[in-house]
Amino acid sequence: MRLYDLRKFRQWWLWALTVKRYIDLNLYQTAPDMTHKRAVSDDSSFYGDINTIEYLNQRVDSFDPDEWMMQHHEQPGWAQPRILPTPTASDLHNPYAGVSYAWQLTESVDDFLARLPPATTAQTNEIPWIYICNPYIARVAKPDSLNQKSKGNEDEGPEQEGSKLDVVIEGGMERLELLGNFLQEVPKFGKPPSTTESEKNKERAQATLNILHLAHVGKVRAGKWMLFCDVLEVNGVWDIVAKATASNELGIASKVAPRPEQGDLRKERLICVYTKDFMDKVDVGRVVQRLKELGLADNKSRRIYYKPGISGGNTWGLKASIYNSSEAFPSGQDVAMAL
Structure with missing residues (x-):
């Protein structure tokens, strides 16, 4: 087959595959019925119906900026930290609930770290990794995840609903x-x-x-920052990562490799910090910036890499990582200013 023919076949195949996948993923939706007549003009519909307009006008008339600023302790022109309500137990989530080798919401993070120290906890079939979740982000429970039925994916990060x-x-x-x-x-x-x-x-x-x-x-979107640390440092590094994960400073979850049963016990241990979406460069960058602030990564001697799930050394020669900690990532402010 000539190169041109092979490329044409590739284009056809990609088109056919894309259509098939989009149908499988239920992305095609029936167009809304546009045959009904409008009761108001296109211009008026931009602002909403009559009831909506009246409601908004009432809110504008009753709004007192001085009172609002006093209630929020605001000063004009100064950014104020967000004051978030303290979540109750019912507001928290744990996709690893009931998993013995993961943090439970019924224990403190310190108790969890004492129960499963990675430096001395043996890696077995019952303890393949040690996990901790971000309890502020909902994810599918591990036993109910599709990745539990996919060989090689059982130990990856918590799954998004609708995956x-x-x-x-x-x-x-x-x-x-x-x-x-x-x-x-x-x-x-x-x-x-x-x-x-x-x-x-x-x-x-x-x-x-x-x-x-x-x-x-x-909706298979989780990726991970990968940190390798000396076995003598793994407990201390994991302590920092676990507490930052549980307090909503990093990503959706983190995991650390326990002590291997065989092989070199001095081998570096792997810690993975999962983010919600490998295409969300603002969030990916936010997480690595926090890791730098915690002293766990930098642009040179402690450079770390981000993987969306592609294995290194694969048959096709695909790169395993798509980002590294030396890259410049956009901030939320950069994105807002570009809008």
Whole structure:
């Protein structure tokens, strides 16, 4: 097959796959019935119906800015910290409720850290990792998650409601099969090695984007910052990460590797800090900035990497990480100013 033909086939395949996935994910919605007649003009509907307009006018007339500022202790021109209500137990969430190797809402974080210190807790089938959640963010309970039925994904971060993991895996594997065929065929076209490698890299990058986009549409969006630390430091580092996770300073959850039963006991331990959405660069950047402030990452000697779930050393040569801590990430203020 010629390179041109292979590319045309790829374009057709991607279109067909996208349509199929979007149908599977129920993204096509019936268009609303627009045949009814409007009771008011298009201009008036912009502001709402008559009742809405009257209600808003009443609110404007009754609003006292001086009283409002006194109630909120505001000073004009100064940003004020948000005062959040103290959550009750019913407001908190734990996707790891009942999981023995995870933090429970019925225990303090200090008690949890004392119960499962990663430096000495043995890694077994019953304790594959040690987890802690962010109790302020709701996620699917671990036993009910689709990833519990997917080999190799059982120990990943808490799942988002409405996730279509099975569809994403199926579509992702089909896309990887196409990539594999392309990588095998390109060397047969008789192009210079540099051109061949360039074509391979372009296709790898395109396949990565396709798979990540499919994952995002299918609500498989969690990614993780990965920290490696010396076994002598792991308890102290995990103490910092666990407390910051539980107090809503980092992402949706974190986990740490226990002491391995076999192999080098001095090997560095892995800590993963999960974020809610690998495409949300503001949130991803916010989390790594907090890790830097906590002294757990920097731009040079303690550079860390962010993975959306692609394994390193894979057959297709795809990069495992998509961000690192030396990158510049947009802030929420940057995004607001750009609007």
